[in-house]
Amino acid sequence: xxxxxxxxxxxxNEEKYIRSFLESILLQDYPAEKTEVFIIDGMSCxxxxxxxxxxxxxxxxxxxxxxxxxxxxxxxxxxxxxAQGEVIVRMDAHSGYPxxxxxxxxxxxxxxxxxxxxxxxxTNPANNSLKARAIAAAQSSLFGVGDSHYRLGALGIxxxxxxxxxxxxxxxFDRIGxxxxxxxxxxxxxxxxxxxxxxxTIYLIPEVVxxxxxxxxxxxxxxxxxxxxxxxxxxxxxxxxxxxxxQFIPPLFVIFLFFGWLGMLVSPLLSYxxxxxxxxxxxxxxxxxxxxxxxxRRVALVLYLPWLFFLQHLSYGIxxxxxxxxxxxxxxxxxxxxxxx
Numbered sequence: 001x002x003x004x005x006x007x008x009x010x011x012x013n014e015e016k017y018i019r020s021f022l023e024s025i026l027l028q029d030y031p032a033e034k035t036e037v038f039i040i041d042g043m044s045c046x047x048x049x050x051x052x053x054x055x056x057x058x059x060x061x062x063x064x065x066x067x068x069x070x071x072x073x074x075x076x077x078x079x080x081x082x083a084q085g086e087v088i089v090r091m092d093a094h095s096g097y098p099x100x101x102x103x104x105x106x107x108x109x110x111x112x113x114x115x116x117x118x119x120x121x122x123t124n125p126a127n128n129s130l131k132a133r134a135i136a137a138a139q140s141s142l143f144g145v146g147d148s149h150y151r152l153g154a155l156g157i158x159x160x161x162x163x164x165x166x167x168x169x170x171x172x173f174d175r176i177g178x179x180x181x182x183x184x185x186x187x188x189x190x191x192x193x194x195x196x197x198x199x200x201t202i203y204l205i206p207e208v209v210x211x212x213x214x215x216x217x218x219x220x221x222x223x224x225x226x227x228x229x230x231x232x233x234x235x236x237x238x239x240x241x242x243x244x245x246x247q248f249i250p251p252l253f254v255i256f257l258f259f260g261w262l263g264m265l266v267s268p269l270l271s272y273x274x275x276x277x278x279x280x281x282x283x284x285x286x287x288x289x290x291x292x293x294x295x296x297r298r299v300a301l302v303l304y305l306p307w308l309f310f311l312q313h314l315s316y317g318i319x320x321x322x323x324x325x326x327x328x329x330x331x332x333x334x335x336x337x338x339x340x341x
Contacts, residue, residue, distance in 0.1 A: 003110075005035050005102060006085030006170070010067070010075035011093040012042035015051060017213070021093045022055045022062070030102040032061065036084060039093075040065045040075035073179040073187040080173055088173075090165040096124075096211035105167035108157070108205050115172050115200035116192060118163025119208030120153050126216035134304030135221055136214040137296060143288035144312050146246045154206045162192045163204055164212070172200070180238065186231040193239050218308070222315040229319030234327045247320065253281070254317030285309050 007025065011018060025037055039052045041064060049064065056062045065082070067075040080088060087106055091097065101119070109117045123140035125132035138144040145151055149160050166188065176198050179187045192202055215221040229250065236242050256277055263270030289305040326332045 002031060002034050003086035003106065004084060005030065005087045005089055005106060006079070006083030007035060007037045007089045007091055007102070008040065008076060008079035008083065009038065009091045009093055010040045010042065010072045011044070011048060011052075012070065013044045013046045013048060014093040015044075015046040015048045017095075018048050018051050018093050020096065021091075022052070024097050024099075024101075025062075025091075026059070027099050028097075028102050029099050030106065035061055035102070037062045038065055038079035038082065039063070040067045040079050042067045042070040042072075042075060069181075071181075071184045073181045073183060076187070077178045077181065080170070080178060083170065086170055088168045088170050090167075092165055094213055095165075096213075098209060101208055101210075102167075104205060104208050108203065109167050109169065112157075112201070112203050114203050115195045116163060116166045116168050116202040117205050118150065118166050118202075119210045120150050120204065120206050121164055121212045122209050123151070123212050123214050126213050130298075130300055131218070131304060132214070132216055133296070133298065134301050134308055135216070135218070137292045137301060138305060138308040138312060139214045139221075141288055141292055141309070143284060144309050146249075149204050154204055156206065158204050160202055160204045161196065162189055163202060164210060166192075176200075183231055183235060183238075185227050186235050189232075190235045190238055193235070197239070218311065221308070222311055225312050225315035226319035226322075229316040230323040230326075232320055233323040237327060250313045250317035251320040251324075252317075253313055254321060257314075 009021075014021070022039075025035075028035070039062065041049050041052065043066065052062070052064050056064050065075075065078055067078060076090065087109065089102055089105060091101075105117050105119070108114070121140075123136045125136040140151060142152060148162070149158065150163050172195065176194050180190050181187075183190055195202060215224060229247075232247055242248070256274075260270075260274045260277065264274060285306050288309065289302060292305055293299055293301050
């Protein structure tokens with residue numbers, strides 16, 4: 001017997017994508033009578049709420065909730081507390097989903113007796129411009145974003161440490177608690193780490209492909225990587241350990257880049273070390289730029305990709321170091337940081 005599924009969707013200023021997203025919900029092959037849909041709007045200042053309202057009038061399954069705190073973890077917890085379903089499926093309005101999305105995740109969640117399952121991301125450009133295509137390529141490259149399996153794909157179902165969005169038994173929130181509302185970003189990383197810490201399992205289901213739309217501008221890309229990394233040290237403090245080892249590579253790269261040259265003042269030998277490190281990075285950057293060009297068959301990407309890779313690494317590294325300064329060294333609370341802006 002198929003369980004009742006509660007779909008929860010935080011959103012903010014998504015008028016460009018929200019209509020197509022809501023239509024994708026209507027097209028799902030999971031029984032309509034077995035679903036309820038919570039769209040939690042973070043006080044959008046575009047036409048998102050008007051569009052959501054139209055669908056609420058058309059279909060009784062849709063419910064609009066207002067998230068006056070605006071940030072994602074508040075939205076998630078608000079909807080989970082009101083959800084009646086045995087299964088919680090988190091979705092994002094900025095993405096596209098196959099018609100099998102809900103049915104396949106729910107089936108695998110039950111068959112695997114898992115605590116979270118999710119699909120793989122297929123990163124698409126925000127528009128057809130060369131810059132947008134380059135941003136999408138940088139966000140889907142091993143060199144650009146690391147070895148996350150959900151970004152790079154997998155040959156079969158495999159146990160992982162995180163998946164995008166997620167499909168959970170509602171009972172998991174009774175067992176290990178809700179999403180951490182202090183984490184304005186990375187709340188899913190911390191929650192998934194908590195699942196594993198408590199003996200739970202997370203599986204990647206590669207037959208489920210999510211179309212994720214990359215950032216449209218370079219500034220928004222840099223801001224996203226900075227903000228994502230900024231909260232990583234806070235996640236580590238809460239877990240009392242790093243969620244992954246790979247997160248340390250960009251901040252170490254930034255430290256090397258900006259402070260490694262000081263070693264040249266101490267010893268000429270260290271100048272060779274610095275030059276060798278810079279050379280290795282440039283060679284890796286060039287290798288993965290060529291690889292992305294060959295895969296996409298777009299030579300013009302060479303105009304953007306090398307410095308987009310560098311920008312992603314730099315933004316993440318600086319964001320992580322800023323997080324260490326604020327959360328670890330200065331021991332600032334998130335409330336203090338928000339009110340000081």
